[in-house]
Amino acid sequence: MDQAEARTRLLDTAEQLFYERGIQSVGVDQIRTASGVSLKRLYQLFPSKADLVLAYLQRRDTRWLASLTGYADARPAGDERILAVFDWLNGWFGEPDFRGCAFVxxxxxxxxxxxxxxxxxxxxxxxxxxxxxxxxxxxGRPESLLDPVFLLAEGAMTTAAITNSPEVALRARDAAAALLTAAAPAAA
Amino acid sequence: MDQAEARTRLLDTAEQLFYERGIQSVGVDQIRTASGVSLKRLYQLFPSKADLVLAYLQRRDTRWLASLTGYADARPAGDERILAVFDWLNGWFGEPDFRGCAFVxxxxxxxxxxxxxxxxxxxxxxxxxxxxxxxxxxxGRPESLLDPVFLLAEGAMTTAAITNSPEVALRARDAAAALLTAAAPAAA
DNA sequence: CTCGGTGGAGAGCGAACGTTCTCCGACACT
DNA sequence: AGTGTCGGAGAACGTTCGCTCTCCACCGAG
Structure with missing residues (x-):
């Protein structure tokens, strides 16, 4: 196993455990056992647990956003692409191990x-x-719609996690659609 | 110091520390030191840290909701009272030690x-x-507005905490107002 | 075969954790 | 005054934590 694979396995394991149980609830030894990477290697790659946590967040940031944008950007530009964000959220919320926004x-x-x-x-x-x-x-939508749409998405993430109800994403989608049409009912 | 005061002091201290630094980051000894209540008393009242955490959440739940409803119910009934919720959030977000929703x-x-x-x-x-x-x-508003308004409030809480910007509550308020008027533009 | 360097397995370290125990001083009652 | 009860201070306990160190098996170079 070379450095690159060790790093990948560590981050895969850390992401799964940190996201599932929380950060402080997961010990370094658990990550070492679950990943099969030795402690020595782990501390070579990540000099402290805080470094590993940071790497976890950074990798998840890029992957999460890439997944979202990959999905939405495949839809026609315009309102439909905005609403696609909520469709993507709906799919995410439905995953069996969904436990809210890792960053929140x-x-x-x-x-x-x-x-x-x-x-x-x-x-x-x-x-x-x-x-x-x-x-x-x-x-072609005004900047004033950004906060509302963003807040709906944020609220959907935490609410879906706590109430364990993925369909919250669709309610958020409906609300976003209503705001879009209310802002410019006659837009194309 | 009798039992009741010890309990109050413990919960006051626990609430402050848990909310400010997170639950696992705060040790029982810190709560004992900061509260001035002996460990023996602490474990009489709360047989384990988990019990103290639960009591913290339950007391905060009642107080938080009482504060919100006390504020909003003092406003005229109707849309204004709904929007008052966001005014209350705005005040809360502006408190210097605001760190998001304790429950989230x-x-x-x-x-x-x-x-x-x-x-x-x-x-x-x-x-x-x-x-x-x-x-x-x-x-007199339809049930279909509940999820949007709730999600806006939830999103505002996490966003205000992470970005440290209390005014997010007012954006959420604007969005809620837009949804209310969009749902029934001609309502009284 | 010998060597030097690498990395894995896991023991070990000091600190911190949640929890319990020991000790002792402060009253309440006879 | 003597005795029993209570609670406070904090030492102590066993565990777990993040992190380091020891030991040895392995492996290519000479």
């Missing part, structure tokens, strides 16, 4: 004690917001 | 490992949802 969870757990992690969370949310802003702009 | 934070941190805590979180969110539902019903 991490922020609540370690945001106050780990400034680097908090910054990663802020960066992730800013990236999502920017993406939605781009969709709105290209759909 | 607790759910992300220990929801997967502490079923009682997870149930308390679900109960809290259900209570908030029910309260909003009552406001909508008494305002």
């Amino acid at each position: 969870n991490a922020f609540g757990e370690i945001g106050a004690t780990d400034p680097a992690a908090a910054a990663a969370v802020r960066a992730h949310k800013a990236a999502l917001r920017d993406y939605l802003g781009g969709l709105l702009r290209r759909a | 934070n607790a759910f992300g941190e220990i929801g997967a490992t502490d079923p009682a805590a997870a149930a308390a979180v679900r109960a809290h969110k259900a209570a908030l949802r029910d309260y909003l539902g009552g406001l909508l019903r008494r305002a």
